Amino acid sequence: MRLSKAWLVASRDFKIFRHQKNILYSIIIFPIIISVLFPAILEFAGHRSAGLLSATNLPNLLNSFSFFIVIGATYIPLGIASYSIVGEKIEKSLEPLLATPLTDGEILLGKAIAALLPTLAAMYAGATVFMVGVDATTFGKLGYNYFPNWTFGVLLLVLVPVAVVMSVLYSVIVSSRVNDVRSANSFGIFIFLPFLAIYLASEIGIISLDLNGIFIIAGILSAIDIALYFVSTAAFQREEILTKWK
Amino acid sequence: MLCCLISKTSGSATIGGYEIGNKEGSLKIRKMIGLVPDNVGLSEHLTAYDNLDFYGKIYDCSDSQRKESIKRFLEMLGLWEKRNDLAGTFSKGMKQKLAIARALIHDPQVLFLDEPTANLDPESAKTVREFILELKKQKKTIFLNTHNLDEAQRICDKIGILNTKLRVVGTPEDLEREVKGKKTIVSLEQVNEKILSALKKLSLKNLTSEANKITFDVSDPDKENWGAVEAIVLAGGHVNTVNVVGSSLEDVYLKLVRESA
Numbered sequence: 300m301r302l303s304k305a306w307l308v309a310s311r312d313f314k315i316f317r318h319q320k321n322i323l324y325s326i327i328i329f330p331i332i333i334s335v336l337f338p339a340i341l342e343f344a345g346h347r348s349a350g351l352l353s354a355t356n357l358p359n360l361l362n363s364f365s366f367f368i369v370i371g372a373t374y375i376p377l378g379i380a381s382y383s384i385v386g387e388k389i390e391k392s393l394e395p396l397l398a399t400p401l402t403d404g405e406i407l408l409g410k411a412i413a414a415l416l417p418t419l420a421a422m423y424a425g426a427t428v429f430m431v432g433v434d435a436t437t438f439g440k441l442g443y444n445y446f447p448n449w450t451f452g453v454l455l456l457v458l459v460p461v462a463v464v465m466s467v468l469y470s471v472i473v474s475s476r477v478n479d480v481r482s483a484n485s486f487g488i489f490i491f492l493p494f495l496a497i498y499l500a501s502e503i504g505i506i507s508l509d510l511n512g513i514f515i516i517a518g519i520l521s522a523i524d525i526a527l528y529f530v531s532t533a534a535f536q537r538e539e540i541l542t543k544w545k
Numbered sequence: 546m547l548c549c550l551i552s553k554t555s556g557s558a559t560i561g562g563y564e565i566g567n568k569e570g571s572l573k574i575r576k577m578i579g580l581v582p583d584n585v586g587l588s589e590h591l592t593a594y595d596n597l598d599f600y601g602k603i604y605d606c607s608d609s610q611r612k613e614s615i616k617r618f619l620e621m622l623g624l625w626e627k628r629n630d631l632a633g634t635f636s637k638g639m640k641q642k643l644a645i646a647r648a649l650i651h652d653p654q655v656l657f658l659d660e661p662t663a664n665l666d667p668e669s670a671k672t673v674r675e676f677i678l679e680l681k682k683q684k685k686t687i688f689l690n691t692h693n694l695d696e697a698q699r700i701c702d703k704i705g706i707l708n709t710k711l712r713v714v715g716t717p718e719d720l721e722r723e724v725k726g727k728k729t730i731v732s733l734e735q736v737n738e739k740i741l742s743a744l745k746k747l748s749l750k751n752l753t754s755e756a757n758k759i760t761f762d763v764s765d766p767d768k769e770n771w772g773a774v775e776a777i778v779l780a781g782g783h784v785n786t787v788n789v790v791g792s793s794l795e796d797v798y799l800k801l802v803r804e805s806a
Contacts, residue, residue, distance in 0.1 A: 307599070307603060311591070311599045314591055315590040315591060318590035318631065390586075390588075390589060391582065391584040391585070391586040392586045394580075394584070394586045395580055395600075395647065395648075396586075397550055398548050398578070398582075399575055399603045399604070400572050400573075400575040400576045400603070400604070402572070538549065538550065538551055538552040538571075539552065541550055541551055542551050542552075
């Protein structure tokens with residue numbers, strides 16, 4: 300596999316995304332919500348009920364907020380990957396691409412990079428603003444800057460990429476089973492379920508989203524990623540795409 | 546299947562010595578072919594230049610070769626001034642031309658054109674046809690898939706007629722002659738029984754007369770017409786004109802389709 304060719308496919312998709320408003324919105328909307336809305340909620344809640352945001356309660360609340368970054372990171376690739384595969388198939392621009400000497404792996408990796416990098420860039424930018432905003436609103440209560448910390452660092456640098464890869468691979472599999480972007484997005488929603496389950500489990504105390512908990516979750520998701528990789532490469536057979544993909 | 550876009554169902558085929566269906570062979574074939582699908586398949590959110598540049602890079606064309614080819618093809622097809630416009634803003638004809646330029650960017654040995662003039666206005670269709678003829682002069686192998694039989698007859702050296710399966714393959718001349726043959730139409734001042742009985746003795750095929758014209762089938766007009774004209778003249782007939790009419794590819798197609806029904 301030639302990485303330069305995969306990068307070529309990804310670079311072309313980046314250029315296309317610049318002209319696709321719906322994809323641009325899907326990339327920026329969630330990081331904006333997280334980075335602006337959550338600090339605003341803290342500020343608002345702080346004024347309304349000082350007890351709720353006590354120095355004792357705040358760390359747990361902030362860890363819960365942090366996990367929404369992971370959920371957001373699984374949402375963004377859905378729109379990108381479903382456009383870049385199903386969308387291209389509908390626009391018929393996939394056909395000449397499949398007639399080139401690019402290998403299946405190069406095309407698939409290129410599409411995955413095209414979904415992965417904007418997502419990570421958007422989420423990291425959003426997370427940076429989130430940290431600054433949260434620190435600014437909670438410093439008075441805590442007496443120190445809660446972010447950055449090791450737990451959040453591992454969440455951003457380990458769990459978020461693993462979750463994004465999972466979402467991308469899942470989108471490829473979904474794309475091989477549907478014939479339009481809307482259906483791809485509808486089925487894509489199911490990717491949230493395991494992450495919502497993790498969030499709820501943490502809220503009711505079954506698991507803890509501390510450093511160890513995040514490493515364990517990342518390990519389990521990595522194993523799922525490997526399994527999804529094999530399923531997605533099996534689903535992405537170029538000589539079947541134009542005839543057998545529904 | 547020949548473009549290695551879909552799996553083969555049965556049989557075998559080779560392009561440039563590489564076998565269709567073999568994974569290694571398919572990659573080699575993809576390097577040596579250019580494809581213009583019937584739906585053009587451009588990236589509508591990329592500029593005309595970027596569409597070509599992307600494919601040039603895929604085929605490992607050097608920077609200078611790529612830039613030179615893009616400029617040459619876009620100028621040749623009248624799109625150079627529009628190079629920075631998004632392909633999605635182009636008319637059908639412009640998109641078709643751009644798709645042809647894309648297929649040629651790596652100077653392929655074999656070119657597959659699927660309905661290259663379909664849905665084009667007459668002027669654009671003419672430009673595309675002339676461009677194909679220009680490529681033909683450059684000794685490229687061109688597979689032209691078309692429902693426009695007149696276009697096939699004008700452009701192609703060899704024609705295959707498909708109707709659920711390959712019915713016949715041959716040069717346009719072969720098809721006209723072997724499938725239906727040619728007709729000779731002799732226009733006379735007057736047709737009479739004496740002339741007709743003289744011609745009947747020559748055992749001409751499908752001899753008919755209507756008004757002042759006599760029509761019969763010929764397989765070799767140069768030889769057969771001479772005898773027919775001589776018989777008419779000896780029978781006292783006065784010949785105004787002698788025309789040889791070939792059957793069109795449409796006639797051939799319809800005959801084959803009817804036979805297969």
